[in-house]
Amino acid sequence: MSPSSRPFVVGLTGGIGSGKSAAADRFAALGAAVVDTDAIAHELTQPGGAAMPALRAAFGDEVVSSNGALDRAAMRARAFADPAARRQLEGILHPMIRAESDARVAAASAQPYVVLVVPLLVESGSYRARCHRIAVVDVPEAVQIDRVMQRSAFTREQVESIMAAQANRAQRQAVADDLIDNSGDIAALHTQVDQLDRRYREQASMLVRLS
Structure with missing residues (x-):
């Protein structure tokens, strides 16, 4: 899907433990359609x-x-x-x-915009061409490690191994049109997502007017 296609698509990504799911949940609560490639992967392998x-x-x-x-x-x-x-x-x-x-993106054309959640968006290369904007959920690597160890009971070595197979923080930041700092609490995350929601709705409306 090219950026000129409808609907307006926001690619959402971030490293393991960054809080992509929390950000996606907030976008969904605000009325965006969310298409989660990791959820699709689970469906394919159930x-x-x-x-x-x-x-x-x-x-x-x-x-x-x-x-x-x-x-x-x-x-x-x-x-x-x-x-x-x-x-x-x-x-x-x-x-x-x-x-x-x-x-699923095509089926969501009636929604204000679509958030396409792709954990390995940077690594895949192809997803960038399918999105109008890229939003990266960003946290320091030490925070990623601590969160995943607490959430999944992984060892530090296991988390570091997973992170080593992913794009690093600088690489994700380099492709970001919008950075979401999730090093704070959930309220701070919601404030940033709320601001982006307003911006994406305006950009999606502008795309429709220009088409």
Whole structure:
């Protein structure tokens, strides 16, 4: 989807533990349509999910849990240990995620604008061309580590390994049209999202007028 297409699309991203979900929830509460690529990935890899036959064929039963869903911990360990396995995983999932997210964005044309949540937006390269604006939820790396350790009971080494496979803070900042500082409390986050919501509504309206 090109930036000239409708609807107006905001790409929302940020590193692990940055607070993307909290920001997305606030945008949704304000009336924006939210399309979350991570949620789509979970749907594709749940029991009976569309990606499961290909994943089982590629990686075997050891990455499939007893209920038929993807064993995310096993798959994560394998992907981080083996770059070729990670590329194979991405080759299966990414086209399916993109197709479904495109469909959901197109279906949200009646909404004021769409927030497309892409955790690996910077890394993917292709999503930038599909968005009119890029909003990055930004926190210091030390805050990311602390939050993920508390939330997910990961070790510091596990969190640092995940972060090492993602774009770094400077790289995300470099692509941002709008930075959301989430180093404070939830009220501060909401204030910033509320301001962006007003701006995006104006920009979306302007796009319609110019079309």
